[in-house]
Amino acid sequence: MHRRAFVRLLTAGAWVxxxxxxxxxxxxxxxxxxxxLQIRSDLPALKIVSRYSPAAVPGMPGPYPGRVIKxxxxxxxxxxxxxANDPVVREMMAQGMRxxxxxxxxxDAWRRFFTPADVVGIKVNCGGYPNCISAYEIVGETxxxxxxxxxxxxxxxxxxxxxxQMDECNYSAHLPQGVQSVxxxxxxxxxxxxxxxxxxxxxxxxxxxxxTRSSMMRLVSKRLTKIINIPNMKDHGATGATGCxxxxxxxxxxxxxxxxxxxxxxxxxVVGTLASIEPVRSRxxxxxxxxxxxxxxGGPFARTTKYVFYPKQIxxxxxxxAIDRLLLxxxxxxxxxxxxxxxxxxxxxxxxxxxxxxxxxxxxVNIIIREPGHVEYAASLGLGVYDLAKIKLQELTV
Amino acid sequence: xxxxILFIIAAVPCLYWTQGLETRPAVEAAGIKRLCAPAExxxxxxxxxxxxxxxxxxxxxxxxxxxxxxxxxxxxxxxPTRAPWIxxxxxxxxxxxxxxxxxxxxxxxxxxxxxxxxxxxADAIIKVDPADLPSVGAxxxxxxxxxxxDLPPVADFGVVDDGSAITGEVLNLLARRNLxxxxxxxxxxxxxxxxxxxxxxxxxxxxxxxxxFAQKVRAxxxxxxxxxxxxxxxxxxxxxxxxxxxxxxxxxxYGGRDIEGLRVRVRGGYSSGDGYVAGTGKVALQDQVxxxxxIEFSLPKIGTYAVVDLK
Numbered sequence: 001m002h003r004r005a006f007v008r009l010l011t012a013g014a015w016v017x018x019x020x021x022x023x024x025x026x027x028x029x030x031x032x033x034x035x036x037l038q039i040r041s042d043l044p045a046l047k048i049v050s051r052y053s054p055a056a057v058p059g060m061p062g063p064y065p066g067r068v069i070k071x072x073x074x075x076x077x078x079x080x081x082x083x084a085n086d087p088v089v090r091e092m093m094a095q096g097m098r099x100x101x102x103x104x105x106x107x108d109a110w111r112r113f114f115t116p117a118d119v120v121g122i123k124v125n126c127g128g129y130p131n132c133i134s135a136y137e138i139v140g141e142t143x144x145x146x147x148x149x150x151x152x153x154x155x156x157x158x159x160x161x162x163x164x165q166m167d168e169c170n171y172s173a174h175l176p177q178g179v180q181s182v183x184x185x186x187x188x189x190x191x192x193x194x195x196x197x198x199x200x201x202x203x204x205x206x207x208x209x210x211x212t213r214s215s216m217m218r219l220v221s222k223r224l225t226k227i228i229n230i231p232n233m234k235d236h237g238a239t240g241a242t243g244c245x246x247x248x249x250x251x252x253x254x255x256x257x258x259x260x261x262x263x264x265x266x267x268x269x270v271v272g273t274l275a276s277i278e279p280v281r282s283r284x285x286x287x288x289x290x291x292x293x294x295x296x297x298g299g300p301f302a303r304t305t306k307y308v309f310y311p312k313q314i315x316x317x318x319x320x321x322a323i324d325r326l327l328l329x330x331x332x333x334x335x336x337x338x339x340x341x342x343x344x345x346x347x348x349x350x351x352x353x354x355x356x357x358x359x360x361x362x363x364x365v366n367i368i369i370r371e372p373g374h375v376e377y378a379a380s381l382g383l384g385v386y387d388l389a390k391i392k393l394q395e396l397t398v
Numbered sequence: 399x400x401x402x403i404l405f406i407i408a409a410v411p412c413l414y415w416t417q418g419l420e421t422r423p424a425v426e427a428a429g430i431k432r433l434c435a436p437a438e439x440x441x442x443x444x445x446x447x448x449x450x451x452x453x454x455x456x457x458x459x460x461x462x463x464x465x466x467x468x469x470x471x472x473x474x475x476x477x478p479t480r481a482p483w484i485x486x487x488x489x490x491x492x493x494x495x496x497x498x499x500x501x502x503x504x505x506x507x508x509x510x511x512x513x514x515x516x517x518x519x520a521d522a523i524i525k526v527d528p529a530d531l532p533s534v535g536a537x538x539x540x541x542x543x544x545x546x547x548d549l550p551p552v553a554d555f556g557v558v559d560d561g562s563a564i565t566g567e568v569l570n571l572l573a574r575r576n577l578x579x580x581x582x583x584x585x586x587x588x589x590x591x592x593x594x595x596x597x598x599x600x601x602x603x604x605x606x607x608x609x610x611f612a613q614k615v616r617a618x619x620x621x622x623x624x625x626x627x628x629x630x631x632x633x634x635x636x637x638x639x640x641x642x643x644x645x646x647x648x649x650x651x652y653g654g655r656d657i658e659g660l661r662v663r664v665r666g667g668y669s670s671g672d673g674y675v676a677g678t679g680k681v682a683l684q685d686q687v688x689x690x691x692x693i694e695f696s697l698p699k700i701g702t703y704a705v706v707d708l709k
Contacts, residue, residue, distance in 0.1 A: 193630035193659030198685045198696055205621065208613045209481065210575055212621065213629045213661070254630075 036387065039380045040373070043269045047203040048277050052221065055282035059227070060275065062285055062318025063112075064100060066385035066392055068326060069316040071096040073398040077292045079310050082131065084292055089137040089314075092398050093145070096288075096316035099394055107148055113285050114226060116150030121157045121224040123284075125232050125247050126165035128302035132293045134230040136174040138314065142228055142288065143175050153178035159219055161251055162188055184217045184254065196254045197221040202274055206259055206266045214253040214270075220280055227284040229320070233291040233311055235299035235331050237359060238265040240343035240372030242300050243327040244287045244320030245383070249274035260368050263353040268371040272378030275320065281383070289315035289323050296334040297363040307363070309334050321384025322391045324375045332372075340364055343372045410541055411515040411522040412451055413508075413534060414458055414500070415439075422446055424528065428535025434458075434523050458523060461500035464490065466507040467514050469633055469652050481632035484652045488635060489573040491518035492551075493559060493566065493581050503527060508534040510652065513676065513703035516541055517637050517648035537703065540676040544705055547646045549639035552625050553580035555591035555615065564605050565595050571608040576636050577616055578625055591618055629661035630696075640666065645708040651700055658699045659684075664708060668693040671708035677701045 057063060071092040077084045094106040103109035114120060122142055124134035139158065146156055156179045158171045163183035172181050184195030196215035205212045220227065231247035238260035239246050249271045250256045256274070259266040275281060291311035298307045311330060315323050332343050340363035341350055350366045352358045359367045379386035412434040415425070419442045425433070426446075434453040435443050443450045469482040487499070499522040501511040508530035515522035526534055557572070557579045559565055572579055585592035593615060595605045605611050621627065626638045626647065633653030639646045645668060651657055669688050673681040675697065683695035683706065697704055 189655065190631065191653070191655050191657045193657070193661065193696070194698065196659065198629070198659070198661050198694070199687060208609075208616075210632050211629050215629075 037376055037380045039377055040268065044204055044206055044266055046269060046273050048201075048273065049203065050200045050216075050278050052200065052278035052282075054278050058278075058282040059285035059318065060281050060320055061322075061382070061384040064318045066319055066322050066390050067100065067317055068319070068322050068391060068393045069096045069099045069396065070313055070326075070393060071099075071316070071396045071398060072313045074312055075398070076312050076314075077310055082293070082305070082308075084135050084137045086137045086140075088398060089135065089292070090141050092314050093138065093141045093288075095396050095398060096314055097145075099396055100316045100318075106145065110145045110149045114146060114149050114151055116152070118151055118225045119155045119157070119223055120146055120151055121159050121219065121227040121283075123227055123229045123231075123248055123251050124158055124160055124169070124171065125230065125234075125242075125251065125290075125300075126160045126162070126169045127242075127300040128232055128234060128295055129165065129168045131302035131305050131308050132232050132234060132295050133169050134232060135290050135292050136171065138230055138288060138290050138292070139171055140174050142230065143179055147176070154180070156180065157182050157219060157224065159183065159217070159251075161185055161217070161254075182219050184219070188257070190255065193254065195219070200277065200279075202253065202270070202277060204266075204270070206270075207261060207264075209258050211255055211258070214255045214258075214274065216277065216280060217252050217254075220252050220283070224283055226286075227280070228286045228288060229284055230288050230290055233289060233294035233327055233330055234302075235295050235297050235307070235335070235343065236370070237299065237366065238368045238370060239267045239271060239374050240370040241324070241327050241331040243289060243324040245271050245275050245324050245375060245378050248280060248284050248320065252280050253277075261354070263351055263368050265368045265371045268374050269377050271374040272381050272383060275378060275383055276381045284320075285318060287315070287317050287320050287323055289327065291315060291330070294330070294334070296331055296338065297340060298360050306360075319384035321375055321379045321386050324378075325386050325388060325391060326393065328372050328375060335363065338363060341366070343370050345370070409516070409519045409521055410538065411512050411520070411524055412453075413512075413538070414453060414523045414525040415443075416455075416525075417528070418442065419446060421528070424531050425535075428531040429539050430531065430535045432538070453523060458500055458525070461498045461523060462490075462494075464499050464501050464511075464522070466501065466503050467510045467650075467652055468507060468654060482653070484574050484633060484635065486570075486574060486635055486650070486652060487514060487520075488518050488637065488650075489566070489569040491515070491520040492573070492579070493569055495519070497521070499523070501525065503530065505529045506654075509537040509676075510650070510702050512537045512541075513650050517650055517703070537676055540674075540703070543679070544674055545707060547639065547644075547707065549641050549644060549646055551580065552578055552638040552640050552645070553589065554578045554619055554623070554625050555593060556580050556582040556586040556589040557593040558582050558584055558595070560595065562595070564602065564608075567608045568593075568595060568605050568611055571612040572615060574635060575612050575616065576624075576626060576628055577612060577619065578638060591615070623665075625665045627663040629663070631657050631660055633657075634660060634700075636662070638664065640708075642666070643709065647706040647708070649697070649700060649704045649706070651702055651704075656699050656701050659696045660700055661685075661694065661696050662706065663692050663694045665692045666708075667691075668708035671695065671706050673697050674705045674707070675700050676703040
């Protein structure tokens with residue numbers, strides 16, 4: 001490394017480290033939009049190392065903090081066959097993007113975010129294969145709109161962490177030739193680190209593990225200029241629900257499964273902290289939450305349809321906290337409708353540590369004390385608006 | 399960081415081969431040039447051009463037997479998100495460096511056993527499964543390609559060894575967590591931390607849970623002050639030797655799978671280095687950063703064993 005570059009790296013790294021430590025030590029909101037939050041104090045020390053500076057307007061919460069567009073359509077999916085309706089989804093996408101931006105045309109709406117020079121990553125979610133993954137129709141329409149505004153398909157990357165999951169989902173078969181499909185690791189085996197940037201990471205000793213770093217995907221730090229986040233509406237055994245924050249955070253960093261084990265979850269602070277690390281925070285400019293299908297228990301997996309439900313909606317925004325705040329209620333309400341314990345349940349009597357079979361068989365079983373409060377914590381980092389009274393939700397129907 | 403005063407010159411483990419000259423093609427194909435063999439076979443192998451040390455079955459059996467190295471699944475206890483149980487003998491080599499050891503390595507384990515013994519300069523003989531001749535032969539050839547080094551081991555703390563089983567298990571867990579120690583007869587002024595099991599600071603009761611005990615020692619050291627850290631795997635054990643100007647890092651991968659991008663951090667004034675990977679040869683260190691009194695680098699891919707020389 002050239003000496004001058006090295007010195008710059010040290011300076012930037014030291015600044016970011018200091019900022020991260022200070023913020024977490026004080027436990028205070030980084031931004032006025034986080035005022036009034038109740039943040040726990042019993043949190044592990046987290047150290048951020050990054051040489052990237054934030055954009056003038058970081059992608060999260062972006063230009064529309066607290067603003068969420070919900071587009072519903074009863075016709076978006078055939079629940080008998082679990083098949084999405086492509087034309088209806090396209091119309092939902094068009095209306096959602098226009099409503100979010102106020103643009104007169106769909107193309108103009110996308111131009112608010114992307115230019116032909118951008119290298120765009122689409123963070124999909126493959127964890128719920130085969131019954132609840134980022135819909136091919138939404139991903140496909142996203143790529144189509146990117147090409148409409150002039151982004152070459154060779155500059156569009158659909159990505160996940162694990163290649164075996166990408167292979168299962170096989171987005172390439174549903175996308176124009178030339179769109180890149182990228183994963184950081186062959187599988188979740190903790191043996192492939194080359195796809196990660198060893199100089200951009202979160203360091204934390206959570207359970208006494210030796211490998212205390214979670215590093216950002218090289219694709220994200222070195223190649224992409226913008227990211228579109230397309231999570232699903234899913235329950236999650238460690239976080240309560242997995243939406244925008246969890247998808248972008250745990251889907252862009254290595255070695256994150258270590259945060260939840262033996263009944264305890266450190267996801268409360270780690271999810272938001274990972275999402276706040278530059279450059280992922282600045283580059284994630286658009287959130288499109290796929291609620292065509294959902295998972296109300298047993299998530300993030302959906303190997304069977306037992307816990308699949310159909311919210312029949314797509315949420316649009318730039319604020320991941322606001323969307324995830326709504327998601328918490330969507331998942332919890334669905335669980336209540338089925339007579340299941342709340343995602344906020346912390347009763348030890350509900351806990352069967354690491355017993356995945358019991359959890360899958362009974363929606364009143366937790367395998368870890370869930371941490372839906374991770375969304376509020378993320379708000380304290382300035383990632384978005386948590387207070388429902390301050391979230392501006394606009395509902396549309398197709 | 400303190401370098402231990404005592405050290406020994408690198409020893410190459412010997413392969414214990416009881417089969418006759420009819421296996422000569424396989425032995426030669428594996429590139430093996432040195433064997434330990436029973437008296438009835440030794441002369442034949444010598445005439446075939448190999449360097450042979452005569453070792454009888456009784457002498458082999460008299461050596462301290464070691465477990466086959468590797469990882470051991472623990473059904474019902476381990477899970478994919480937890481560090482697997484590593485079977486490693488480095489702590490035994492450190493505890494008793496002059497003891498003569500033996501492995502009876504099942505198929506697939508001989509190369510790892512050889513790497514482990516070589517990394518710790520152990521006097522070890524390895525009974526090899528015939529299926530392992532190619533892999534262990536390649537490993538022995540790799541040892542021959544390494545630059546000669548005779549650096550003393552680095553330790554961050556001392557452990558006073560009372561010879562007990564419980565202390566042995568503590569040494570095992572400390573080594574497995576890459577906490578660099580030196581075995582001492584009594585507290586040493588070389589170290590800011592001396593572990594005396596049974597003392598008020600380190601009661602026997604604490605040592606009964608060696609994993610938690612190792613975590614306690616780690617917390618006392620602090621990760622920032624540790625001479626060596628690894629990132630990107632929970633199944634690699636490292637040995638660090640150094641004279642303060644040069645250092646050698648031995649990396650032994652017990653997991654049985656290649657590891658890409660293993661990240662290594664070594665404290666000290668090192669600014670560059672070379673990597674040597676068994677099965678690959680000399681490699682350039684990747685993503686190298688020198689900062690905060692340490693050097694960090696990644697290795698593109700390692701299989702069973704790699705060595706990094708820093709200067």
